[in-house]
Amino acid sequence: MADLVFLDGKFLPRQRAHISVQDRGFLFGDGVYEMIRASGGRMFEPDRHLERLESGLRALRIGVGTPSRYDLLEIARRLLEGNGLLAGDATVYLQITRGAAVRRHNFPPDATPATVFVSAATFLPLEELRHRGGSAITQPDTRWSRCHLKTVNLLPNVLAKQAAVEADVTEAVFVRDGFITEGSSTNVFGARDGELFTHPTSNHILPGITRAVVLELAAEIGLRVRETPILAAEARDLDEMFITGTTTDVLPIVRLDGRPVAGGVPGPIALLLQERLAERLEGPTRPLPLREVVA
């Protein structure tokens, strides 16, 4: 099956998708991105992802020639279809940068078109890990103070995730001023006495789509929720800890910095939210058999 991607107005094989060395994504990390989950060809919460993308583009004032939300969705659909990803799990990746121009820090000339890159790939959910529970290490949150923007200035996240891989754990969890902010590519939740905790949306965390969905699911279930940061020093006293993300879903964390959290086993709240999220991913209006028809 061809691995088609979309770049600057054209569909082409991934190996032939090249950008200029003068692209401001390459030179400055001057762009934003999104990763959307697709299940059986159906994208999960695409509007929220594209709304966040647009909000990032507005904040950074990137916009020349950027496709409409409708066009981006259509491009994503065509990639899922063209790459044989209408069955099973997949991800759609979208990145928009401020385009290619002679290198200078300030914005390029007004007419410089943005670079638009979209790709789709098959994806293997972490089924087994999700049931068994994952592990994490803490890392100092060295990032800038505009983490609510989903930019490709991702070097601190890269280094934190690499530290996690080398420590043989699932995720690295950032700690700023003693508080857990979020993971290198996930949001972090805790539960104690039946109450759910997570860092409030602020300039120090990404407003995760899965985070928002989990908060909705928690409300549906009737859980009390407090958007307040978790003290890293108190994390191991939680009844449960879990991380959320587009490719992570709801993943219980049962070890932190080498020591058990919450008795070292996934807790009931995480497992319940996991189940409810899976139902949402399947889609409320399209039961399982239909997926196979579409595929």
Place this chain on the structure above:
Amino acid sequence: MADLVFLDGKFLPRQRAHISVQDRGFLFGDGVYEMIRASGGRMFEPDRHLERLESGLRALRIGVGTPSRYDLLEIARRLLEGNGLLAGDATVYLQITRGAAVRRHNFPPDATPATVFVSAATFLPLEELRHRGGSAITQPDTRWSRCHLKTVNLLPNVLAKQAAVEADVTEAVFVRDGFITEGSSTNVFGARDGELFTHPTSNHILPGITRAVVLELAAEIGLRVRETPILAAEARDLDEMFITGTTTDVLPIVRLDGRPVAGGVPGPIALLLQERLAERLEGPTRPLPLREVVA
């Protein structure tokens, strides 16, 4: 004259220099760079630049297939020659990223070769501005806490420089916890009662090559120097303020946030350091006439 650049082992025209959409420079800003000044075909302090580049590569653990310092210098020399930049002022730009691979935050497979990009361009020194003096605005230092690394995670610098351009000033100067750290692409100095001040090297500033040279020149001249940060609120009480950088040289700042600094005119210390730096740029062993012979 052809605009040749060097990319991944080959010299080729800039318009044909393209990288994969999977390059980690594009996806994560996962790389470092240097800008070297050349004058009459002679690079200024190339060893210090390449030493800083190597130190950044070591810190980020990028290294597979990276050319030696000798090879990078040779590539730069060939670009200066091939692009007709042996006379006048030019800059050499070098960028090395962690290469192209399937997108995931942690490092790619060990054998993934780094992407090496080198280019050279003509450059017009800010002669008139340097004599008249420039202006600056302050901007909150929103950057991460590893600013000593010269990475391409440059979005905060981009936004600060754009704010400067829109305020019709020369540079944006970052303020962290009330103190001036550095400019968006320069270091900042102040002078009071014959004493020079600049932010100490730390994780909050780039150890500028021109900064280091200016400190040496100050010592030669016999100026007292204190590497201590300048309080933004006290900046206008300085006798002089100036910024330094590879393409900025020594540039007096005579207005800050719309109000005069140091009487609104360049001070004697900045002008003296400017002159001494110009002598160094010309090179101690190669007086002016010889440049024309080489060209």
